[in-house]
Amino acid sequence: MQYISLNKQSPAVGFREALFQGLAPDKGLYFPSEIPEMPAGFWDELQDKDPLEVGCTLLYPFVKDALSEAQLRSILEEVLHFELPVKQIGDQLHVLELFHGPTLAFKDVGALFMARCLGALTPDPDTRLTILVATSGDTGGAVANGFLGVEGVEVVILYPSGKVSALQEQQLTTLGQNITALEVKGSFDDCQLMVKKAFLDESITEHRLLSSANSINVGRWLPQMLYYVLAVAQFQKKYSKEAADKLVFSVPSGNYGNICAGMLAHRMGMPAGHFLAATNANDVVPRYLSGEEYAPKPSVQTYSNAMDVGDPSNFIRIEELWGYERNELLNKLSSYSYSDEETLAAMQELHEKYNYLADPHGAIGFLGARDFQKEQPGHPAIFLETAHAVKFLPVVEKALGFQPELSPALKELMARPKESTLISSYEELKAVLLA
Ligand SMILES: *Cc1c(COP(=O)(O)O)cnc(C)c1O
Numbered sequence: 001m002q003y004i005s006l007n008k009q010s011p012a013v014g015f016r017e018a019l020f021q022g023l024a025p026d027k028g029l030y031f032p033s034e035i036p037e038m039p040a041g042f043w044d045e046l047q048d049k050d051p052l053e054v055g056c057t058l059l060y061p062f063v064k065d066a067l068s069e070a071q072l073r074s075i076l077e078e079v080l081h082f083e084l085p086v087k088q089i090g091d092q093l094h095v096l097e098l099f100h101g102p103t104l105a106f107k108d109v110g111a112l113f114m115a116r117c118l119g120a121l122t123p124d125p126d127t128r129l130t131i132l133v134a135t136s137g138d139t140g141g142a143v144a145n146g147f148l149g150v151e152g153v154e155v156v157i158l159y160p161s162g163k164v165s166a167l168q169e170q171q172l173t174t175l176g177q178n179i180t181a182l183e184v185k186g187s188f189d190d191c192q193l194m195v196k197k198a199f200l201d202e203s204i205t206e207h208r209l210l211s212s213a214n215s216i217n218v219g220r221w222l223p224q225m226l227y228y229v230l231a232v233a234q235f236q237k238k239y240s241k242e243a244a245d246k247l248v249f250s251v252p253s254g255n256y257g258n259i260c261a262g263m264l265a266h267r268m269g270m271p272a273g274h275f276l277a278a279t280n281a282n283d284v285v286p287r288y289l290s291g292e293e294y295a296p297k298p299s300v301q302t303y304s305n306a307m308d309v310g311d312p313s314n315f316i317r318i319e320e321l322w323g324y325e326r327n328e329l330l331n332k333l334s335s336y337s338y339s340d341e342e343t344l345a346a347m348q349e350l351h352e353k354y355n356y357l358a359d360p361h362g363a364i365g366f367l368g369a370r371d372f373q374k375e376q377p378g379h380p381a382i383f384l385e386t387a388h389a390v391k392f393l394p395v396v397e398k399a400l401g402f403q404p405e406l407s408p409a410l411k412e413l414m415a416r417p418k419e420s421t422l423i424s425s426y427e428e429l430k431a432v433l434l435a
Helices: 015-021 051-063 069-079 107-121 138-147 166-173 188-200 218-238 241-246 257-267 284-289 315-321 326-332 340-354 360-375 389-400 408-415 426-434
Strands: 003-005 030-032 086-090 093-097 129-134 153-160 179-184 209-211 248-252 274-279 333-337 381-385 421-423
Touching (some): 015 107, 051 218, 093 360, 107 138, 129 138, 138 153, 153 426, 166 389, 179 426, 257 274, 360 381, 360 389, 421 426
Parallel strands (some): 129 153, 274 333
């Protein structure tokens, strides 16, 4: 499998190069040169297969020029060690819980997979690789956890001071070892700008091999297909293949990497009826799908902060999947936007009517599923719960008037001493990277 750049100005590369480079030299996103076909019977017999087996069959075509089947299997064994349960909470209404991983958000699978692939493919122990990443909250923790202790890799995480939740901050500032947290006086956009500048700064890249771990990296993007495929397996087993063919996935979306992985699996033959991208006030995609221009803009801050993205990087991959044919895309994808007030009301509705404790992102996923079912009745729905509610305690308290109890492990995490370096300029970042 080769990966082409969606800007079409750089040569195609193998998995290894796409993984290490992140972005192609022409600044395009890497995209598989072909959509692999699964073996005959794969989709029909999904429900009877072992999840690890499903993962290996699904991902092997994407990595086979760089990893053996045995290597892929041992990587997936480390990645898939927690549950991804589909739970029914109402009539035709289900939730896919993706928060049972080590940092309580769905990014764990992608971050762990990428970290293990990099670890398996680092050329020699003398090459020290630095992963530089900006986070608005969940990415930092998932990446820090995924790369913790990985030989030959250092991780530097930039996060906006005061703009991530207390739990998120603890997850990225208390690990030590090869993880460095930089607390930036500024916004997430400022963090991202500094990271981009560092990648282009030769005075740094001469000394350090830099790589990113954000959601555009194929190592983070592709394994997310497993969420959907394993959910369909559970759904088919409980209901039927016919029911799975009508299934709508409602996905809380920010950078549109997660939903795009689901749509890639569908292009590979995975049963699904429709995809719904549910988002907050950052509504460039819903506006575009309703007929307006595609108009990226600066992000606005909301209660569902992991989706505060004004210029979603992965949307172009969705366009590519459907050949830039607007009508084809509209057949498969709808998108709705919700305000903070609607998010709080959804959290209340989920708690009172369905006895379900949702985080603000999952609540938006629920709204998408509910509204799509109103518009097109007869579709069973699964909404994705992308983080555990305890990651967003102040919002939960605002919506429900109480704070859920922390588990003993989380209480212990909250009590750990925080270690971060406060920086306010690019020069300070540079000093850290050159030290
Ligand atoms: C990152 C994140 C999202 C958005 O996922 P994308 O792949 O960027 O669309 C949604 N919910 C939570 C909790 C997240 O951490």
